[in-house]
Amino acid sequence: MVFADLLKELLKENNITQTQLSESTGIPLTTINGWINAGRLPDYNSLRLLSLYFQISADELLLLDSFTPEDSSMLSDNRRKKNKH
Numbered sequence: 001m002v003f004a005d006l007l008k009e010l011l012k013e014n015n016i017t018q019t020q021l022s023e024s025t026g027i028p029l030t031t032i033n034g035w036i037n038a039g040r041l042p043d044y045n046s047l048r049l050l051s052l053y054f055q056i057s058a059d060e061l062l063l064l065d066s067f068t069p070e071d072s073s074m075l076s077d078n079r080r081k082k083n084k085h
Contacts, residue, residue, distance in 0.1 A: 004036045006063060010054050025049045 011021065018036070022029040027046050034040040041062075042050060051058045058064075 002039070003041055003062065004039060006061065007032075007035055007050075010056075014054070021053070025053050 011018065018032045019029060022032055027049060031046065035042060047058050047061060050061055
């Protein structure tokens with residue numbers, strides 16, 4: 001699952017629209033649309049607002065709570081490859 005999928009799920013579970021989220025948080029509708037349709041990620045302030053609004057942690061919003069040891073290993077491998085160049 002990616003951030004866009006999680007946000008869509010949160011909107012559906014809470015029975016709210018992108019417009020309602022925008023009005024409630026002050027986050028521009030175009031920004032929310034970009035997260036959902038263009039694969040963009042929220043900045044720190046938006047992440048904080050979303051976390052407060054949905055009452056979940058930033059880690060949960062960024063799906064960091066589902067980070068596995070395999071993911072960590074993959075990151076280490078990618079770092080090693082970058083450092084060789």
